[in-house]
Amino acid sequence: MAEKFFWADAIAEKIIKERGKKKEYVCASGITPSGTIHIGNFREIITTDLVVKALENKGKKVKFIYSWDDYDRFRKVPKNVSEKYEKYIGMPLSEIPSPFGKGSYASYFEKELENQLKKVGINPYYIYQNERNKKCQYASLIKIALDNREKIMKILNKYRKEPLNKNWQPISIYCEKCKKDFTKILQINNYEIEYECGCGFKDKFDFRKKGIISVKWRIDWPMRWKYEKVDFEPGGIDHSVYGGSYTTSKEIIKEIYKAEAPIYVFYDWVKIKGGKEFSSSTGNVTTIQDVLDIYEPEIARYLFVGTKPKTGFQISFDNDVIKIYEDYDKLEEKYYSKKADSREKRIYELCQIKLNKKKPNKESFRHLISLVQIGKLENLNKKSKERALKVKNWLKKYAGEDMKFKVQNKITSKLTAKEKLALIELKERLRKKKYSEEDLFNEFYKICEKVDIKNTEFFDAAYRVLINKKKGPRLAALILNIGQNKIIKLLEKIK
Ligand SMILES: [Zn+2]
Incomplete structure (x- = not known):
């Protein structure tokens, strides 16, 4: 309302x-x-x-x-x-x-x-x-x-x-x-x-x-x-x-x-979702520090600022954290592009500890989930590095299994003949040029067409080879984040 x-x-x-x-x-x-x-x-x-x-x-x-x-x-x-x-x-x-x-x-x-x-x-x-x-x-x-x-x-x-x-x-x-x-x-x-x-x-x-x-x-x-x-x-x-x-x-x-x-x-009370049980009698209580381990201070404030005191709400520690970061980033974007209405403007300002003149430049939480797990943090700015720490804590303590992965350096998954062909084709194309995420995404479909393999089968095989899972972050982004050269080296191991 x-x-x-x-x-x-x-x-x-x-x-x-x-x-x-x-x-x-x-x-x-x-x-x-x-x-x-x-x-x-x-x-x-x-x-x-x-x-x-x-x-x-x-x-x-x-x-x-x-x-x-x-x-x-x-x-x-x-x-x-x-x-x-x-x-x-x-x-x-x-x-x-x-x-x-x-x-x-x-x-x-x-x-x-x-x-x-x-x-x-x-x-x-x-x-x-x-x-x-x-x-x-x-x-x-x-x-x-x-x-x-x-x-x-x-x-x-x-x-x-x-x-x-x-x-x-x-x-x-x-x-x-x-x-x-x-x-x-x-x-x-x-x-x-x-x-x-x-x-x-x-x-x-x-x-x-x-x-x-x-x-x-x-x-x-x-x-x-x-x-x-x-x-x-x-x-x-x-x-x-x-x-x-x-x-x-x-x-x-x-x-x-x-x-x-x-x-x-x-x-009204605050409930905890996906975190520790909320009970002062067990001594096992969720503290502000627990929230700050995974939320930036401004977002910790944001959780409370946007809800009237008499309305109960829950603080999420599970995969909802990604959505909350996205909502906050959207609000921030609106604020600095002057598209926020008066209430949104007020909420944003009251979340701040110190209001920045310019929009803070930060990677999204979702993108950082990949970067952290690939171990590619060296090019991040200070603010993104701070956010990456929250991502690390979150992955360690609360993230769902579907969010976790480990980049492989060996081929451990069994591949069908067609899957092998498609991945070798991918390797060849990665050798030829540097891709943007969009171009690479389009390339996947060209590969599937050429090898005559279903899109779903191709993605499934790629995830299995790259991270030993059936699903993962957006494939093109994942490949570019890991680096084309590393992927080529891995795919060379397909026999
Ligand atoms: Zn006495």
Whole structure:
């Protein structure tokens, strides 16, 4: 369905209209770094990025914040992390050692994603919630939540089957001794909290001075909207259902923090086709890096830019990759020949990390599939060489068998008398002149006519001899890519 406007521009307009004139607009996104961040979460990040860019294109100043919820508790050991990490359950993610090398558990997964985002041209302002919490930056807002505990419970209970326990609190405490949150609040007196831990430790502290509080998600979210004055934030479908965390956060920010909830859009899931299974519980997740191994950064963006957030889609790792490269190249061609309509123009521009003045000169992915396998890359320009690397990765990990071949240097296939005659005729003609692809293609039919062999039989024999397969890339192109001389040498071996 053709849309007149690009979706991110429509959201930007809505933000300006509903939030009013502001010196600076704040767009937010974030996640708990509980393990490797999968490509599905990238949809949230790029949705925000595109809205940020749309606002900027309208001349607005925008702050893009990405919140690492790394003071959240460690809930579950992912499959790609040692089982020994069981002992850290209940501790803040920022206080656990990294499973792979130096630093903390949280920072390991944070840096992993931050590095990947750089490659696709996304550079938000990162907020590490463990730092803010440890510095007690939310103390006054936490106080408001504690003072309004009953009101908050009433809001949350509206959407719950089982009401919250009467002793429920909007926060939990990390024990100062064992660092875990298996604690019980005994008493709250103004800013002073008395707690007792399962480890036996018992203490009193002032939460303006000691940052050992973790605010529960449904209160934490609206609290930070208030703190950051967030104007826009997308959310996954799980947060977006009626009675989900967006519903309650919207009520809490209004009733408790006396502010308006940001403009919100929900994004649907991304599925993976022909790649790894998509599951965070197995630790075997598809990451942005997996996508970047086979897609150029602009095309990785293109996968997301062209689809509205609320529409689900799939990222292909199988032979569809060729088609996606072709679609993108077509869009690029249209853009530089000024044939793109306004929406296509917008999509192309938002895919770019740095917009080139001239159309980038690159070989097609399909052509490179042959060149890579023939090993003929020396004459390629820099951009095509970069694309060839993606092709190599793709051939190695995901390409269908029909796309793979190996140029032969011996005749291994049995040939009929007619097939031999036709291929020898081909050899003779290749000796006589240098062909263009079109001329060579026409020559095949002349050969078939002369030898009186069916076209299909001729092609079949040629593929068998050249690459030991029944099918392959366009034959004329294949021969020219391999080089006429090499083909002559191979065909000389026909006895
Ligand atoms: Zn303890």
